[in-house]
Amino acid sequence: MTALELDAVAKHYTTGGEIVRAVDGVSLTVLPGEIVALYGPSGSGKTTLLELAAGTQTPDRGTVRFGGVDLATLSYADAASYRRSLGFVFQRFYLHPGTSALDNAAMKLLFAGWTPRRAKLHAMEWLKRVGLEKRARHTPSKLSMGEQQRVVIARALAGEPKLILADEPTASLDTERGRATLALLSGICHERGVGMLLATHDPDAAAFADRVCDLRDGVLTERADHLPADRGPDVARA
Numbered sequence: 001m002t003a004l005e006l007d008a009v010a011k012h013y014t015t016g017g018e019i020v021r022a023v024d025g026v027s028l029t030v031l032p033g034e035i036v037a038l039y040g041p042s043g044s045g046k047t048t049l050l051e052l053a054a055g056t057q058t059p060d061r062g063t064v065r066f067g068g069v070d071l072a073t074l075s076y077a078d079a080a081s082y083r084r085s086l087g088f089v090f091q092r093f094y095l096h097p098g099t100s101a102l103d104n105a106a107m108k109l110l111f112a113g114w115t116p117r118r119a120k121l122h123a124m125e126w127l128k129r130v131g132l133e134k135r136a137r138h139t140p141s142k143l144s145m146g147e148q149q150r151v152v153i154a155r156a157l158a159g160e161p162k163l164i165l166a167d168e169p170t171a172s173l174d175t176e177r178g179r180a181t182l183a184l185l186s187g188i189c190h191e192r193g194v195g196m197l198l199a200t201h202d203p204d205a206a207a208f209a210d211r212v213c214d215l216r217d218g219v220l221t222e223r224a225d226h227l228p229a230d231r232g233p234d235v236a237r238a
Protein backbone atom coordinates (compact mmCIF):
# COMPACT_ATOMS: atom_id res chain seq x y z
CA MET A 1 0.00 0.00 0.00
CA THR A 2 1.45 3.39 -0.97
CA ALA A 3 1.01 5.13 2.37
CA LEU A 4 3.30 7.82 3.75
CA GLU A 5 4.48 6.86 7.21
CA LEU A 6 6.46 9.04 9.58
CA ASP A 7 7.69 7.26 12.66
CA ALA A 8 9.07 9.26 15.63
CA VAL A 9 10.64 11.76 13.25
CA ALA A 10 12.76 14.61 14.60
CA LYS A 11 14.55 17.45 12.84
CA HIS A 12 16.51 19.99 14.86
CA TYR A 13 18.41 23.03 13.62
CA THR A 14 21.24 24.80 15.41
CA THR A 15 21.31 28.53 14.84
CA GLY A 16 23.45 30.96 16.85
CA GLY A 17 24.25 28.22 19.37
CA GLU A 18 20.55 27.61 19.99
CA ILE A 19 18.74 24.40 19.12
CA VAL A 20 15.41 24.81 17.31
CA ARG A 21 13.28 21.67 17.57
CA ALA A 22 11.49 22.22 14.26
CA VAL A 23 10.00 18.70 14.30
CA ASP A 24 10.11 16.82 17.57
CA GLY A 25 9.09 13.17 17.52
CA VAL A 26 6.26 13.16 15.00
CA SER A 27 4.48 9.94 14.00
CA LEU A 28 1.90 10.18 11.26
CA THR A 29 0.38 8.11 8.45
CA VAL A 30 -1.31 9.37 5.27
CA LEU A 31 -3.25 6.63 3.49
CA PRO A 32 -4.04 6.68 -0.25
CA GLY A 33 -7.02 8.99 -0.82
CA GLU A 34 -6.75 10.46 2.67
CA ILE A 35 -6.33 14.17 3.36
CA VAL A 36 -4.41 14.95 6.53
CA ALA A 37 -3.99 18.56 7.67
CA LEU A 38 -0.97 19.78 9.57
CA TYR A 39 -2.54 22.71 11.36
CA GLY A 40 -0.39 25.16 13.26
CA PRO A 41 0.89 28.72 13.48
CA SER A 42 3.94 30.13 11.74
CA GLY A 43 7.10 28.39 12.93
CA SER A 44 5.32 25.27 14.24
CA GLY A 45 7.22 22.98 11.85
CA LYS A 46 4.74 22.45 8.99
CA THR A 47 7.13 23.16 6.10
CA THR A 48 9.90 21.13 7.71
CA LEU A 49 7.52 18.16 7.98
CA LEU A 50 6.57 18.49 4.30
CA GLU A 51 10.27 18.64 3.37
CA LEU A 52 10.87 15.46 5.37
CA ALA A 53 7.93 13.82 3.57
CA ALA A 54 9.37 14.93 0.21
CA GLY A 55 12.80 13.57 1.15
CA THR A 56 14.43 16.97 0.62
CA GLN A 57 15.37 16.96 4.31
CA THR A 58 16.64 13.93 6.20
CA PRO A 59 15.45 13.37 9.76
CA ASP A 60 17.93 13.45 12.66
CA ARG A 61 15.91 10.67 14.26
CA GLY A 62 13.06 8.41 13.17
CA THR A 63 12.06 7.17 9.73
CA VAL A 64 10.02 8.44 6.80
CA ARG A 65 8.66 5.65 4.61
CA PHE A 66 6.63 5.71 1.44
CA GLY A 67 5.12 2.47 0.20
CA GLY A 68 7.07 0.76 2.99
CA VAL A 69 10.45 2.04 1.73
CA ASP A 70 12.60 4.14 4.07
CA LEU A 71 13.46 7.31 2.13
CA ALA A 72 16.88 7.40 3.84
CA THR A 73 17.84 4.18 2.02
CA LEU A 74 17.09 5.51 -1.48
CA SER A 75 19.90 6.15 -3.94
CA TYR A 76 20.25 9.69 -5.33
CA ALA A 77 18.43 8.62 -8.53
CA ASP A 78 15.63 6.83 -6.64
CA ALA A 79 15.16 9.81 -4.33
CA ALA A 80 14.82 12.06 -7.39
CA SER A 81 12.36 9.62 -8.91
CA TYR A 82 10.34 9.60 -5.65
CA ARG A 83 10.18 13.41 -5.69
CA ARG A 84 9.00 13.33 -9.32
CA SER A 85 6.19 11.00 -8.24
CA LEU A 86 4.83 13.67 -5.87
CA GLY A 87 2.51 16.56 -6.65
CA PHE A 88 3.42 19.91 -5.07
CA VAL A 89 0.96 22.73 -4.48
CA PHE A 90 2.35 25.77 -2.69
CA GLN A 91 1.23 29.24 -1.66
CA ARG A 92 3.39 30.66 -4.44
CA PHE A 93 2.46 29.20 -7.79
CA TYR A 94 5.87 28.89 -9.48
CA LEU A 95 4.30 29.13 -12.94
CA HIS A 96 6.49 30.10 -15.90
CA PRO A 97 5.42 33.68 -16.64
CA GLY A 98 5.80 33.76 -20.43
CA THR A 99 4.25 30.34 -20.95
CA SER A 100 0.61 29.42 -21.50
CA ALA A 101 -1.55 27.68 -18.90
CA LEU A 102 -1.45 24.58 -21.11
CA ASP A 103 2.36 24.53 -21.38
CA ASN A 104 2.65 25.12 -17.64
CA ALA A 105 0.26 22.25 -16.95
CA ALA A 106 2.21 20.00 -19.35
CA MET A 107 5.65 20.98 -17.99
CA LYS A 108 6.17 18.01 -15.69
CA LEU A 109 5.21 15.55 -18.42
CA LEU A 110 7.61 17.17 -20.90
CA PHE A 111 10.43 16.85 -18.34
CA ALA A 112 9.41 13.21 -17.89
CA GLY A 113 10.04 12.65 -21.61
CA TRP A 114 6.49 12.65 -23.00
CA THR A 115 6.17 13.89 -26.57
CA PRO A 116 4.85 17.50 -26.65
CA ARG A 117 1.64 16.39 -28.40
CA ARG A 118 0.82 13.67 -25.89
CA ALA A 119 1.81 15.85 -22.92
CA LYS A 120 -0.43 18.70 -24.10
CA LEU A 121 -3.39 16.42 -24.77
CA HIS A 122 -3.10 14.95 -21.29
CA ALA A 123 -2.56 18.37 -19.65
CA MET A 124 -5.60 19.70 -21.53
CA GLU A 125 -7.73 16.97 -19.97
CA TRP A 126 -6.64 18.24 -16.55
CA LEU A 127 -7.24 21.88 -17.47
CA LYS A 128 -10.76 20.81 -18.46
CA ARG A 129 -11.13 18.98 -15.15
CA VAL A 130 -10.29 22.17 -13.24
CA GLY A 131 -12.56 24.27 -15.46
CA LEU A 132 -9.85 26.14 -17.37
CA GLU A 133 -10.08 24.80 -20.93
CA LYS A 134 -11.08 28.24 -22.21
CA ARG A 135 -8.03 29.79 -20.56
CA ALA A 136 -5.50 27.24 -21.84
CA ARG A 137 -3.71 29.74 -24.14
CA HIS A 138 -3.47 32.48 -21.52
CA THR A 139 -0.21 33.24 -19.74
CA PRO A 140 -0.32 33.40 -15.91
CA SER A 141 -0.47 37.23 -15.86
CA LYS A 142 -3.81 37.03 -17.70
CA LEU A 143 -5.27 34.67 -15.11
CA SER A 144 -6.77 35.42 -11.70
CA MET A 145 -5.00 34.09 -8.59
CA GLY A 146 -7.62 31.36 -8.25
CA GLU A 147 -7.16 30.39 -11.91
CA GLN A 148 -3.37 30.31 -11.49
CA GLN A 149 -3.73 27.98 -8.52
CA ARG A 150 -5.98 25.75 -10.64
CA VAL A 151 -3.22 25.57 -13.28
CA VAL A 152 -0.88 24.47 -10.48
CA ILE A 153 -3.41 21.79 -9.48
CA ALA A 154 -3.68 20.64 -13.11
CA ARG A 155 0.14 20.54 -13.36
CA ALA A 156 0.41 18.55 -10.12
CA LEU A 157 -2.30 16.06 -11.10
CA ALA A 158 -1.29 15.65 -14.75
CA GLY A 159 1.79 13.81 -13.47
CA GLU A 160 -0.49 11.20 -11.79
CA PRO A 161 1.13 11.82 -8.38
CA LYS A 162 1.21 9.16 -5.70
CA LEU A 163 0.90 11.81 -2.99
CA ILE A 164 0.25 15.55 -2.87
CA LEU A 165 2.20 17.83 -0.58
CA ALA A 166 0.42 21.14 -0.18
CA ASP A 167 1.96 24.05 1.76
CA GLU A 168 -0.53 26.83 2.52
CA PRO A 169 -2.17 26.33 -0.90
CA THR A 170 -4.90 28.91 -0.24
CA ALA A 171 -2.80 31.61 1.42
CA SER A 172 -2.73 33.77 -1.74
CA LEU A 173 -6.49 33.45 -2.29
CA ASP A 174 -9.50 35.12 -0.70
CA THR A 175 -11.72 33.01 1.54
CA GLU A 176 -14.23 32.03 -1.13
CA ARG A 177 -11.62 31.14 -3.75
CA GLY A 178 -9.57 29.34 -1.14
CA ARG A 179 -12.55 27.17 -0.24
CA ALA A 180 -13.41 26.49 -3.88
CA THR A 181 -9.80 25.55 -4.62
CA LEU A 182 -9.66 23.12 -1.71
CA ALA A 183 -13.07 21.70 -2.62
CA LEU A 184 -11.65 20.95 -6.05
CA LEU A 185 -8.33 19.57 -4.84
CA SER A 186 -9.76 17.45 -2.04
CA GLY A 187 -12.52 16.14 -4.34
CA ILE A 188 -9.95 14.97 -6.90
CA CYS A 189 -7.79 13.37 -4.18
CA HIS A 190 -10.75 11.41 -2.83
CA GLU A 191 -11.93 10.42 -6.30
CA ARG A 192 -8.49 9.20 -7.45
CA GLY A 193 -7.26 7.75 -4.19
CA VAL A 194 -4.34 10.16 -3.88
CA GLY A 195 -3.26 11.05 -0.35
CA MET A 196 -2.56 14.66 0.58
CA LEU A 197 -0.57 16.18 3.41
CA LEU A 198 -1.90 19.72 3.73
CA ALA A 199 0.04 22.26 5.80
CA THR A 200 -2.03 25.24 6.84
CA HIS A 201 -2.61 27.84 9.55
CA ASP A 202 -6.12 28.46 8.18
CA PRO A 203 -9.01 26.69 9.95
CA ASP A 204 -11.12 26.98 6.77
CA ALA A 205 -8.51 25.02 4.83
CA ALA A 206 -8.00 22.46 7.61
CA ALA A 207 -11.75 21.81 7.57
CA PHE A 208 -11.33 20.06 4.19
CA ALA A 209 -9.12 17.37 5.72
CA ASP A 210 -10.28 13.94 6.77
CA ARG A 211 -8.02 14.25 9.81
CA VAL A 212 -6.54 17.33 11.43
CA CYS A 213 -3.25 17.15 13.32
CA ASP A 214 -2.40 20.15 15.46
CA LEU A 215 1.25 21.10 15.34
CA ARG A 216 2.87 23.26 18.02
CA ASP A 217 6.63 23.72 18.39
CA GLY A 218 7.28 20.62 16.30
CA VAL A 219 4.99 18.41 18.39
CA LEU A 220 1.88 16.91 16.84
CA THR A 221 -1.44 16.04 18.45
CA GLU A 222 -4.32 14.59 16.51
CA ARG A 223 -7.82 15.90 17.09
CA ALA A 224 -10.36 13.32 18.12
CA ASP A 225 -13.36 15.53 17.42
CA HIS A 226 -12.76 16.49 13.80
CA LEU A 227 -15.68 16.02 11.47
CA PRO A 228 -15.24 16.08 7.68
CA ALA A 229 -15.96 19.52 6.28
CA ASP A 230 -18.86 21.02 4.52
CA ARG A 231 -16.95 20.88 1.25
CA GLY A 232 -17.73 24.50 0.44
CA PRO A 233 -18.73 26.20 -2.77
CA ASP A 234 -18.31 24.67 -6.19
CA VAL A 235 -15.28 24.84 -8.43
CA ALA A 236 -16.51 27.52 -10.80
CA ARG A 237 -15.93 30.18 -8.16
CA ALA A 238 -12.20 29.50 -7.69
Ligand SMILES: Nc1ncnc2c1ncn2[C@@H]1O[C@H](COP(=O)(O)OP(=O)(O)OP(=O)(O)O)[C@@H](O)[C@H]1O
Nearest residue numbers: 013014015020022041042043044045046047048049
Ligand atom coordinates in the same frame (compact mmCIF):
# COMPACT_ATOMS: atom_id res chain seq x y z
N1 LIG B 1 17.09 25.89 7.67
C1 LIG B 1 16.75 26.27 8.90
N2 LIG B 1 17.69 26.65 9.78
C2 LIG B 1 17.36 27.02 11.04
N3 LIG B 1 16.08 27.03 11.52
C3 LIG B 1 15.12 26.67 10.68
C4 LIG B 1 15.39 26.27 9.33
N4 LIG B 1 14.20 25.95 8.72
C5 LIG B 1 13.25 26.15 9.65
N5 LIG B 1 13.80 26.58 10.82
C6 LIG B 1 13.07 26.86 12.08
O1 LIG B 1 12.30 25.71 12.39
C7 LIG B 1 11.03 26.10 12.92
C8 LIG B 1 9.95 25.49 12.06
O2 LIG B 1 9.97 26.12 10.77
P1 LIG B 1 8.95 25.74 9.60
O3 LIG B 1 9.28 26.60 8.42
O4 LIG B 1 8.97 24.28 9.43
O5 LIG B 1 7.56 26.17 10.25
P2 LIG B 1 6.17 26.51 9.55
O6 LIG B 1 5.12 26.04 10.47
O7 LIG B 1 6.16 25.98 8.17
O8 LIG B 1 6.20 28.09 9.51
P3 LIG B 1 5.64 29.09 8.35
O9 LIG B 1 4.15 28.85 8.31
O10 LIG B 1 6.02 30.46 8.88
O11 LIG B 1 6.35 28.72 7.09
C9 LIG B 1 11.02 27.60 12.95
O12 LIG B 1 11.37 28.03 14.24
C10 LIG B 1 12.08 28.00 11.93
O13 LIG B 1 12.65 29.24 12.25
